[in-house]
Amino acid sequence: MxxxxxxxxxxxxxxxxxxxxxxxxxxxxxxxxxxSGETLKIKTSAVCDMCKARLEKSLAYEKGVQSAVLDVPSQVLTVTYRADKTSADKLRAAVQQTGYDADAKPADERAYTRLPDCCKKTNEVH
Structure with missing residues (x-):
């Protein structure tokens, strides 16, 4: 037993x-x-730390984005994302809709006008 x-x-x-x-x-x-995810580098028109905070926060709400970090001196936004959830074109469009240029694509005009003056392009005539 x-x-x-x-x-x-x-x-x-x-x-x-x-x-x-x-x-x-x-x-x-x-x-x-x-x-695991894809990495995308987007050249932006961001110029200050307020731009950095605005872009990183905006991209954090995009579906599939795992991280978004802007290097202000080089104006390069590095985005890590899941390719099965979003695409590079959608991420560039999100940057444009936040008010910033995304590579060769210009910022959404309406969003750009709502940016604070310090976040606008420095070569622009006021």
């Missing part, structure tokens, strides 16, 4: 360990697919 109990306990432990290991493997796979 003791041998049967010992055998059942051992079997239960082995099955529990295998189940736990299978759960861990599934979780690891999900994490890997969520963190």
């Amino acid at each position: 003791k041998t049967l109990q010992t055998l059942l306990c051992t079997l239960a432990l082995v099955l529990t360990a295998q189940f736990a290991q299978a759960q861990t493997a599934t979780t690891d796979t999900k994490v890997k697919t969520k963190t």
Whole structure:
């Protein structure tokens, strides 16, 4: 009888360990697919830290965007995104709708006029 109990306990432990290991493997796979993404660099017309905050916040609300970081001195916005959720053209359009140029595409005029004066292009005549 003791041998049967010992055998059942051992079997239960082995099955529990295998189940736990299978759960861990599934979780690891999900994490890997969520963190992988495309990177896009967009040349913008942003000129100050207010522009940086505005662009990064705006892009954070775009579907599929994992991160958006603007380097103010170079005016380059680096966006990491999931290609199955959005595209480079949609991200450029989001930058334009925020009021900034996106590569060779000009900013949305209406959004640009709503920007604070410090965020407007420096070569513009007022």
